[in-house]
Amino acid sequence: MTGARRLATENYLNIPIMPTSDELTAQQKLQWSRAAEGWERQYEWFEGQSRDLTAWLCGAAGLVPGLQVLDLASGSGQPASTAALRVRPGGGVTATDLSPDMVAVARRTARRLGLDNLEVREMDMRALAFPDGMFDAATCRFGLMFCPDPVRAAAEVRRVLKPGGRFALAVWDEPAKNPFFTVLAGVVGQFVPVPPPDPTVPGVFRLAPPEELARVLGAAGFSEVEVEARPMTLSYESLDEYWRVQTDLAAPLRAAMETLGPGEIARLKAAVLDAMAPFVEGGRVRVGAVPLCARAVR
Ligand SMILES: C[S@@+](CC[C@H](N)C(=O)[O-])C[C@H]1O[C@@H](n2cnc3c(N)ncnc32)[C@H](O)[C@@H]1O
Numbered sequence: 001m002t003g004a005r006r007l008a009t010e011n012y013l014n015i016p017i018m019p020t021s022d023e024l025t026a027q028q029k030l031q032w033s034r035a036a037e038g039w040e041r042q043y044e045w046f047e048g049q050s051r052d053l054t055a056w057l058c059g060a061a062g063l064v065p066g067l068q069v070l071d072l073a074s075g076s077g078q079p080a081s082t083a084a085l086r087v088r089p090g091g092g093v094t095a096t097d098l099s100p101d102m103v104a105v106a107r108r109t110a111r112r113l114g115l116d117n118l119e120v121r122e123m124d125m126r127a128l129a130f131p132d133g134m135f136d137a138a139t140c141r142f143g144l145m146f147c148p149d150p151v152r153a154a155a156e157v158r159r160v161l162k163p164g165g166r167f168a169l170a171v172w173d174e175p176a177k178n179p180f181f182t183v184l185a186g187v188v189g190q191f192v193p194v195p196p197p198d199p200t201v202p203g204v205f206r207l208a209p210p211e212e213l214a215r216v217l218g219a220a221g222f223s224e225v226e227v228e229a230r231p232m233t234l235s236y237e238s239l240d241e242y243w244r245v246q247t248d249l250a251a252p253l254r255a256a257m258e259t260l261g262p263g264e265i266a267r268l269k270a271a272v273l274d275a276m277a278p279f280v281e282g283g284r285v286r287v288g289a290v291p292l293c294a295r296a297v298r
Pocket residue numbers: 025028029032033046072073074075076077078079096097098099102123124125126140141142143146147148
């Protein structure tokens with residue numbers, strides 16, 4: 001039987017084959033491992049831009065000296081590093097991430113900042129390797145929407161929290177409120193195919209709108225769930241800095257650049273900077289983004 005015939009036979013019901021939770025997680029691991037180097041380069045930029053959000057997360061999680069905190073999807077090391085400063089003296093933070101390359105970056109961040117109360121471990125949030133009731137509080141910034149089974153992950157967080165322990169997290173609100181993502185993605189889509197946001201698979205907008213985030217936390221067993229949008233403005237000193245930062249952080253842009261030749265990359269860059277021109281104010285680029293922030297209690 002030829003390949004074509006075999007395929008036609010297997011697909012005779014025309015049912016799309018959904019990747020499994022493990023396959024989707026493996027894709028995420030690969031994608032984020034490839035992104036780790038760029039995220040390390042842009043640690044300072046993103047830390048500075050997201051300082052207010054980090055402070056909100058630490059406050060909503062009730063962080064004070066002496067607490068033991070779990071941070072999920074820690075990436076290059078925030079908000080785990082700020083949390084580690086907040087719980088000193090006597091407290092500590094366990095940062096976790098799926099990608100071993102991101103774990104290596106977060107460990108370097110902790111060393112650079114002299115945080116001896118911050119431990120970083122490779123771990124999938126769907127299966128936390130901790131006993132029940134181990135942590136006083138938990139945080140997760142821009143991570144839960146990349147998990148194929150967010151209810152299972154949130155239930156794991158609840159399991160490892162002490163009774164009354166707080167969970168504070170942030171995801172991204174709907175595309176229409178996030179020109180930070182959509183303007184760039186729109187231009188990239190003129191050069192390479194970009195799949196539209198799909199609410200059934202891991203992705204940036206997976207947990208918007210607010211009712212969906214609240215539903216996930218409620219289904220995981222959390223109480224006192226509150227969700228609020230906290231708009232922010234991302235700021236770059238010039239269009240050149242915008243290009244440098246986004247080519248490190250933005251997955252669709254990086255992926256496009258890997259497939260295009262040098263001439264097309266130059267055209268893509270010109271088109272991106274052209275699309276961003278309306279966001280330039282006094283030489284700086286300022287573009288809006290809306291995190292959806294939630295707090296909940298075990
Ligand atoms: C956008 S980064 C967020 C990093 C950091 N928290 C921040 O706000 O700067 C998303 C991170 O989620 C991690 N991630 C994705 N799926 C995960 C999973 N199932 N378990 C743990 N981490 C996961 C990725 O490896 C990546 O480092």
